[in-house]
Amino acid sequence: MNVLSALLKLLILAVAAAPDSHTRHPDAVEVFDCDFSRPWDVNYDDWPDKWQRVFGPGLPKFVPIAIQADATAPSGRCLAVKVNGGGAHVQTPFAAVSANFSYEVESRLRVTGLKYARAQIRLEFCDEDKNVLQTAEGPWLRSTHGWFNAHIGPINPTQANIALARVALVVEPGSRTDLHGEVAVDQIWMGRLPKMTVTTNSPFNVYTNKDEIEVTCALSGILDSDPEILFELLDATSQQLQKDRLQLEGKLIDERRSKASELIKSSENQRAAYAGSTTWRPPIRKDGFYKVRVTMQTAEGRVKQDVITIALAPPLDRPPKGEFGWSLAGDDIPMDFSNLSKLLPRVAINWVKLPVWYSPKDSERGDEFVILAERLSAEDIEVVGVVDRPPADSELAKVLSPEAMIADILSVDSSGWLPLLDPVLTRLSLRVRWWQLGGDYDTSLASRANLESDMLKLREKLFRFGQEVNVGLGWTWNHGMSVQTPASWQFQQLSAAPALTGVELGSYLDLPKREGMRRWVLVEPLPKSTYDLETRARDLVEQMLAGKIHGADAIFVSKPFDDERGLMTDRGAPGELLLPWRTTASLLSAAKYLGTIQLPERSHNRLFQSPTGEVVMVVWSDQPVKEVIHLGDDVKVLDVWGREHKPAEQENRQVIEVEPLPRFVVGVNPQIARWRTAAKFGTKHVPSVFGESHPNKLFIHNTFSQGVGGTVELVAPEGWQISPTRIDFKLSANETISRPFDVSLPFDASSGRATVRADFVVEAYRQYRFSVFRDLNVGDGEIQLETNTRLEDDGSLVVEQRMVNHGDKLVDFKCLLYAPGRRTQRTQVFRLGNNPDVKLYRFPDGAQLLGSEFWLRAQEVDGARVLNHRFMVQQ
Secondary structure, three states, X not given: OHHHHHHHHHHHHHHHHOOOOOOOOOOOEEEEEEOOOHHHOOOOOOOOOOOEEOOEOOEOOOOOEEEEEOOOOOOOEEEEEEOOOOOEEEEOOOEEOOOOEEEEEEEEEEEXXXXXXXXXXXXXXXXXXXXXXXXXXXXXXXXXXXXXXXXXXXXXXXOOOOOXXXXXXXXXXXXOOOOOOEEEEEEEEEEEXXXXXXXXXXXXXXXXXXXXXXXXXXXXXXXXXXXXXXXXXXXXXXXXXXXXEEEOOOEXXXXXXXXXXOOEOOOHHHOOOEEEEEEEOOOOOOOEEEEEEEEEEOOOOOEEEEEEEEEEOOOOOOOOXXXXXXXXXXXXXXXXXXXXXXXXXXXXXXXXXXXXXXOXXXXXXXXXXXXXXXXXXXXXXXXXXXXXXXXXXXXHXXXXXXXXXXXXXXXXXXXXXXXXXXXXXXXXXXOOOEEEEOOOOOOOHHHOOOHHHHHHHHHHHHOOOOOXXXXXXXXXXXXXXXOOOOOOOOEEEXXXXXXXXXXXXXXXXXXXXXXXXXXXXXXXXOOOOOOOHHHXXXXXXXXXXXXXHOOOOEEEEEOOEOXXXXXXXXXXXEOOOHHHHHHHHHHHOOOEEEEOOOOOOOOEEEEEEOOOOOEEEEEEOOOOEEEXXXXXXXXXXXXXXXXXXXXXXXXXXXXXXXXXXXXXXXXXXXXXXXXXXXOEEOOOEEOOOOOOEEEEEEEEEOOOOOOXXXXXXXXXXXXXXXXXXXXXEEEOOOOEEEXXXXXXXXXXXXXXXXXXXXXXXXXXXXXXXXEEEEEEEEOOOOEEEEEEEEEOOOOOEEEEEEEEEOOOOOEEEEEEEEOOOOOOEEEEEEEEOOOXXXXXXXXXXXXXXXXXXXXXXXXXXOXXXXXXXEEEOOO
């Protein structure tokens, strides 16, 4: 029993000490490995040999750091930091590295007893002179449950002169002091891996010509001289469209060795490695968003993989003035200004916000801003200078908290911030006419008690040389304001938390606005980790439509370079939503909202007219349908990816396939579109009184620029009688007329909405034939009748009838319910008023009636009204 107990204890210790690490790459070559075992402390001073400790502010000498025994560590020893009032920073010896390889770090941390401090592992790449050129960080940890595997990488060195690398353990003190707690590390391993870089011949992977697309895979540090490279072309949903395999012919890497004397040298690090590259032209045949997946496979089956995104965008015109823009305020811009100036004109924007508060010491940055502003101005893109955070190297930045807002910064004596801003304003204000104080979500200035006078004083300080500029600030939607008094600023960047939907955005924009105030809104895409691509694309278009329809003066997408919510990735490649944004902005920028028309299948739609007169219809539906209607002579349909096709036709009518994801119909005839929006009936209700004629009128407005004549034939539902069915008309340019007609209803006419088609023949420059669809509601709108059905536990079908009288007079109704193959059931409603009246009908063996059509007829007692209501039985 004692032997069994001892074995069990050993097993528990072995499990506790097992590294919590992922499987290492089979081509990984060890560069550095420290487990704090006795060979790492040859002089028995409880300090790992050749390690360095950094002292400074927040890193006091009194914080104990030493190797100590630990039964749960693989070697039985670990390096422990006793956090008793300060932080710590310790560094491994340098190891020789090269930009020809990727590197990763595996380490095990245990953090206990901390409340405010936190710890992390860092990988630092340096040049021969030990200057840090690149840093990669592991996760910050404040508490762990036992040992935690803190993994970094693989990381590609980004500069050719990187020659050394080391790993650092950093314990950062918090806002308050921890007097107790421990941070321990029991193993640090660094290895080199094959470096695979997948690039294109574009700095941002946005193309307008499919024949120009090239993808290059460059490999270095591989142990196989001729690995196989698999290229796969994927669509937006990651479905494979094409694949090709290419053999790479590698060349032996001749490595220059670092001469640093204190390097940790590894025989494994000297193993021969190869490098090479190959290029592939993906067979992309139509516009859209694509992914290219590149996989390295060696003879042993070793794998390394990368994915890049590509957008093939059709050429679309962009007007010189428009509402759509990108906000780069608070965003990391993953490309230089030269490439940014080439990208922005391709993504259908007329505005861009840039954080411009650079250091006075960095005059080259000012030159770059000037050149960028001039280039964008030549492309009809207006730059908005955002003043939010002072330069990081300034004394002001050092005393400000990370959460400081623009109101906090400008509340400091102006001698602290004005000298920092003056060079920026002097340099840029002749080229930048729009200035925003604070980031997009910084509404701190809006809460100032004396905002009007404060903004006037700020303007005088900032632009005291009389520059003609426009100044704005952040504002929340629910923050009150005077709507009649002119403000001392010119625009408000409106925001909300959480972000608004398209419907909510439209509702807020419909509220009264301040006189002369420009309202700028934010479009905030849904996160891709939570929503599918179709939902995200539809939501984005709906937000953009809401901004256009409801009169936003500028519509910005927030943080476009973001893997989770952006239009581009963190690395500056196209995201899934770039093309939906581009297509919508290109077609709607500077366009005037015309309204909506009724389509035969009732699809949602919005009409816009561009400054040059072209009309585009945005159309979508809850379920896929086909709309058959004449919209013009040269109609084309674009999806959100910008892909264009000509719709099928039926007798001079287009067949538009409509889906939940919006589509754009271009080439819509402007005169016909406006004619449809203007045509209407004098009254939308037809009294539910049968056997009598009910008068109505048809209003017609001439939208052509000349006089027209023609006819219109009214086509009603079967059994209805309209007199006259054909109406002649003549109209001068911009004239509106009304023509009378009568409607008679059949005995069994259903109550509720019914569609009447008006077939027009218009003689103008030429003859036009098109139809207009309008609803007439059977009933006067006073009596509301609804039904719902359900199956009871005993198998019977229950039909619930609910009636409400919205009129002033109490009424009675006799009700008959007709069910196929069953006896007619009767009930009576007495003194129906504004309160709902509910009646129940029961049918045995209700399952037999599922899917059947029922007919409920309610006839007014001592009155002429009859309501016919047909419905399908559902469970």
